[in-house]
Amino acid sequence: MSGTTTSEVKFSELEKKIKRENWRRIWFRFKKSKLSVIGLSMILILLFMAVFAEYIAPYPSHAGLYIAFKNAYKPPSLEHILGTDMYGRDVFSRIIFGFRYAFMMIGLVLSIVVPTGVILGLIAGYYRGTFIETVIVRLSDIFISLPPLVLALSIASILEPNIFNSMLAVSLMWWPWYVKLTYSMTVSLRNEPFILAAESQGASTLHILFRELLPNELGTILTKVTLDAGWVILIGAAISFVGLGAQPPTPDLGTMVSEYSKYLPEYWWMSLGPAAGIVLIILAFNLLGDGIRDVFAGE
Amino acid sequence: MLLEINDLHVYYKSYWYILKVLNGVWLRVDKGERVGIIGESGSGKTTLLKSILKILPQNGIIPRGEIRYDGKNILKLGDNELTKIRRKEIGIIFQDPMAALNPVFTIREQLYDIIKHKMMIEGHNPSSRELHEQAVKILNDVRLPDPERVLESYPFQLSGGMRQRVMIAMALISAEKLLLADEPTTNLDVTIQDQILKLIHKLVIEKNLSTILVSHALGMVYQMTDRVFVLYAGDIMEEAGTNELFNHPKHPYTQLLISSTPRLSSVGVGEGIKGKIPDYRNPPPGCRFAPRCPYVMDKCINMKPGKIQVNKDHVVSCHLYD
Amino acid sequence: MNNDTILSVSDLRKYFTTAEGVVRAVDGVSFNVKHGETLALVGESGSGKTTTGHVIMGFYPPDGGKIIYKGAYELSIPMKKRPLELKRDIQIVFQDPGTSLNPKRLVKDIISLPLLVHRIVDKSRVYEKVAELLEYVGLSEEYMFRYPHELGGGEKQLVAIARALAPNPSFIILDESTSALDVSSQARVLNTLVKIQNELKLTYLLITHDLGVVRNISQRVMIMYLGKIYEEAPTEDFFKSPMHPYTQMLLSSIPTLSEEDEKIKPRGIESVGEIPSAVKPPSGCRFHTRCPFTKQICMEKDPPDIVVNNNHIVRCWLYA
Numbered sequence: 001m002s003g004t005t006t007s008e009v010k011f012s013e014l015e016k017k018i019k020r021e022n023w024r025r026i027w028f029r030f031k032k033s034k035l036s037v038i039g040l041s042m043i044l045i046l047l048f049m050a051v052f053a054e055y056i057a058p059y060p061s062h063a064g065l066y067i068a069f070k071n072a073y074k075p076p077s078l079e080h081i082l083g084t085d086m087y088g089r090d091v092f093s094r095i096i097f098g099f100r101y102a103f104m105m106i107g108l109v110l111s112i113v114v115p116t117g118v119i120l121g122l123i124a125g126y127y128r129g130t131f132i133e134t135v136i137v138r139l140s141d142i143f144i145s146l147p148p149l150v151l152a153l154s155i156a157s158i159l160e161p162n163i164f165n166s167m168l169a170v171s172l173m174w175w176p177w178y179v180k181l182t183y184s185m186t187v188s189l190r191n192e193p194f195i196l197a198a199e200s201q202g203a204s205t206l207h208i209l210f211r212e213l214l215p216n217e218l219g220t221i222l223t224k225v226t227l228d229a230g231w232v233i234l235i236g237a238a239i240s241f242v243g244l245g246a247q248p249p250t251p252d253l254g255t256m257v258s259e260y261s262k263y264l265p266e267y268w269w270m271s272l273g274p275a276a277g278i279v280l281i282i283l284a285f286n287l288l289g290d291g292i293r294d295v296f297a298g299e
Numbered sequence: 300m301l302l303e304i305n306d307l308h309v310y311y312k313s314y315w316y317i318l319k320v321l322n323g324v325w326l327r328v329d330k331g332e333r334v335g336i337i338g339e340s341g342s343g344k345t346t347l348l349k350s351i352l353k354i355l356p357q358n359g360i361i362p363r364g365e366i367r368y369d370g371k372n373i374l375k376l377g378d379n380e381l382t383k384i385r386r387k388e389i390g391i392i393f394q395d396p397m398a399a400l401n402p403v404f405t406i407r408e409q410l411y412d413i414i415k416h417k418m419m420i421e422g423h424n425p426s427s428r429e430l431h432e433q434a435v436k437i438l439n440d441v442r443l444p445d446p447e448r449v450l451e452s453y454p455f456q457l458s459g460g461m462r463q464r465v466m467i468a469m470a471l472i473s474a475e476k477l478l479l480a481d482e483p484t485t486n487l488d489v490t491i492q493d494q495i496l497k498l499i500h501k502l503v504i505e506k507n508l509s510t511i512l513v514s515h516a517l518g519m520v521y522q523m524t525d526r527v528f529v530l531y532a533g534d535i536m537e538e539a540g541t542n543e544l545f546n547h548p549k550h551p552y553t554q555l556l557i558s559s560t561p562r563l564s565s566v567g568v569g570e571g572i573k574g575k576i577p578d579y580r581n582p583p584p585g586c587r588f589a590p591r592c593p594y595v596m597d598k599c600i601n602m603k604p605g606k607i608q609v610n611k612d613h614v615v616s617c618h619l620y621d
Numbered sequence: 622m623n624n625d626t627i628l629s630v631s632d633l634r635k636y637f638t639t640a641e642g643v644v645r646a647v648d649g650v651s652f653n654v655k656h657g658e659t660l661a662l663v664g665e666s667g668s669g670k671t672t673t674g675h676v677i678m679g680f681y682p683p684d685g686g687k688i689i690y691k692g693a694y695e696l697s698i699p700m701k702k703r704p705l706e707l708k709r710d711i712q713i714v715f716q717d718p719g720t721s722l723n724p725k726r727l728v729k730d731i732i733s734l735p736l737l738v739h740r741i742v743d744k745s746r747v748y749e750k751v752a753e754l755l756e757y758v759g760l761s762e763e764y765m766f767r768y769p770h771e772l773g774g775g776e777k778q779l780v781a782i783a784r785a786l787a788p789n790p791s792f793i794i795l796d797e798s799t800s801a802l803d804v805s806s807q808a809r810v811l812n813t814l815v816k817i818q819n820e821l822k823l824t825y826l827l828i829t830h831d832l833g834v835v836r837n838i839s840q841r842v843m844i845m846y847l848g849k850i851y852e853e854a855p856t857e858d859f860f861k862s863p864m865h866p867y868t869q870m871l872l873s874s875i876p877t878l879s880e881e882d883e884k885i886k887p888r889g890i891e892s893v894g895e896i897p898s899a900v901k902p903p904s905g906c907r908f909h910t911r912c913p914f915t916k917q918i919c920m921e922k923d924p925p926d927i928v929v930n931n932n933h934i935v936r937c938w939l940y941a
Contacts, residue, residue, distance in 0.1 A: 518876030561833030571808030575773025
């Protein structure tokens with residue numbers, strides 16, 4: 001019996017070793033491109049700021065409802081590095097809280113959209129030529145053919161306009177893209193001999209979808225996810241900008257740009273700060289996305 | 300001596316690393332000689348042929364070495380002279396005609412193009428009638444039935460064998476001195492392969508061309524060549540006259556390769572070779588075959604063997620013969 | 622059909638509809654495979670040899686004919702509807718291990734799949750069994766934790782063979798299993814296949830175009846051309862006296878390596894012509910367009926089975 005245990009220990013150690021090596025290889029490829037390392041560090045810093053906004057923001061109470069008219073319309077200074085707004089709130093503090101909302105939006109949308117789209121795409125691709133495929137593909141075609149922003153706007157206007165509903169609206173128009181992506185990859189992979197081999201061995205459909213097909217598609221999906229993260233912010237900002245997303249005084253970056261843009265051009269610092277915040281997040285995710293694509297492209 | 304290659308190194312630079320493919324290759328081709336290069340997949344044989352024409356991909360670099368063709372150093376020639384050589388003196392048959400022929404042009408357009416460029420180098424601008432005559436003649440040379448119909452076809456409308464004949468026709472237009480053939484029959488059926496090989500053989504004799512035939516198929520090399528070089532992992536392992544090489548192979552790699560080939564007359568093949576071709580990112584510092592060699596010695600690991608003349612017509616690069 | 626037959630194929634047909642018309646890939650093929658033998662199905666592209674193998678595997682249903690396995694199973698049913706027991710008992714090794722092994726899975730995952738699906742060993746002992754299988758095909762257990770792309774071509778194919786062996790099958794289809802390999806690794810794979818068969822008494826259906834490989838591993842040979850079988854013989858007999866003109870042409874086309882091999886090749890026949898399209902196959906004997914001995918009757922009527930001696934069958938009017 002002891003023989004079995006030692007061999008098991010040996011195997012599990014080998015398994016750990018190969019996993020470590022894999023991560024090392026991924027990191028080696030990733031860090032070859034300086035820009036993607038910059039992107040990743042930017043995201044980590046922004047995420048850190050978002051999580052610990054209460055401790056990092058110089059004036060945490062300024063995030064929500066707070067009025068101090070004597071401080072209003074102050075241009076950038078040492079005290080308020082990005083100036084203050086029309087209620088005397090510190091713009092920089094509000095942006096830091098804005099990052100929190102930005103990450104929440106990304107998390108919410110992607111956690112709905114990616115699993116739904118990928119699973120449906122896998123199923124549609126695997127059951128190519130059947131009724132199931134037709135239903136899934138046509139359904140996503142319908143959603144794709146609707147103008148995305150208009151769809152999101154109408155949904156947001158039917159429901160109560162808040163950040164959560166606007167994100168639901170964004171999710172509703174987004175999942176078909178993941179269906180399309182996964183579907184096309186699955187269709188081209190499903191007749192590969194290695195799938196045929198697994199099928200002829202008697203592997204279950206679940207095994208084939210998630211263990212044989214998905215790992216081969218993960219790289220592309222992950223790249224799209226990072227590149228999409230920036231877009232979520234952008235669309236969320238657009239919806240907020242027209243007033244159907246987050247409502248003031250929520251320190252959402254898009255809402256802030258919308259609110260403050262009325263004070264352009266005299267009080268330019270107000271809208272400049274949140275707009276720069278949006279650019280920063282999108283840039284960070286795009287740089288990261290390029291890095292991830294390189295990691296997988298090299299294989 | 301028509302072609303002489305010495306100490307040729309070719310590297311590929313990729314984003315992640317440098318692939319050190321050719322590692323000091325040598326090669327000699329006399330006028331009218333038919334030379335074979337035996338190389339398994341990944342041995343660097345296509346790289347070698349491409350460096351002769353200097354058509355390496357963008358990321359290919361030649362840090363060291365010399366390719367002397369007809370007294371000129373190919374690596375130092377200007378673009379004009381190179382073009383002249385490519386269009387008029389050296390022709391190449393690629394292994395996959397589907398990839399080498401342009402799918403959106405008819406055979407006529409592609410053939411005319413090559414003929415025209417060649418004639419213009421000769422200082423003559425051909426009329427369309429001349430082009431047509433030349434094209435039909437060359438298609439007749441490669442025994443393509445109904446050349447008129449072939450001329451009007453797109454590559455995908457021809458069978459594999461016919462496409463390969465078109466490829467040979469194109470190569471022959473440019474090959475007045477030297478014909479390079481890179482696995483010319485890999486994707487063809489045995490009976491078609493036989494026809495193509497006999498055709499190449501016949502044309503080469505007719506036109507008195509020097510040839511370099513690169514292949515992993517030992518039988519083909521044995522049948523088609525006068526002298527053989529054995530290429531493994533970017534190094535020439537052995538060079539000898541064809542009969543000498545196949546009957547008295549010296550290098551362990553050559554020996555294993557020959558014994559591994561299935562025969563028609565007997566049952567049983569050698570044990571083959573364990574392992575795989577080395578990683579070109581980090582190739583073995585000594586003999587590149589050392590990690591797979593059954594006779595490996597200490598010095599094989601760190602010291603690259605030199606060229607050892609075992610007899611008049613036989614050179615081997617192996618420490619066993621030091 | 623007698624007791625030592627493991628697989629019996631009769632009048633098998635498989636047509637594919639393409640843009641050019643109906644391709645008659647397999648057009649009336651009958652043969653028996655005996656327990657423990659290697660039967661080679663030899664042909665060039667378009668001969669229908671691979672289609673025959675894939676129909677037996679159930680990758681697509683036949684358009685006619687019968688396939689009976691072990692006297693009890695009807696193999697016309699598609700793979701997905703076959704009982705698990707049948708999926709376990711019949712295995713296939715594909716041509717290119719580069720595509721038949723999932724590039725994103727470790728060798729141990731690839732080989733453990735059939736072990737788990739068919740409950741060959743207890744879950745806790747799967748790794749041990751994988752190591753055992755790898756060792757059996759001549760690979761050390763270090764290979765368990767490698768990805769296919771880290772292996773050489775021959776090694777990959779050995780992994781594919783280990784996977785096929787894992788569920789203890791009795792019948793393996795070798796679908797051009799050595800064609801994509803270099804000579805040096807092909808030898809290793811061939812020797813391993815021979816060893817496995819001798820030790821485990823497996824039955825192989827070897828699908829190939831390479832007569833050199835056939836000579837080394839099979840006991841019986843069948844020659845296919847454009848969807849039909851034209852000659853069938855024991856290997857020794859086949860190489861000693863090939864009868865059908867196509868077979869002779871095939872043998873004479875092989876570039877050989879030695880004088881002894883050269884002597885095996887039939888004289889006085891040379892390869893001519895192209896393989897006609899399987900959409901409009903020639904009438905009568907399908908080889909008549911390339912045959913140097915064509916007579917009037919060859920163009921008109923399908924040649925009958927001519928039994929030359931006990932086990933040597935040829936379909937050719939020359940011998941009628």
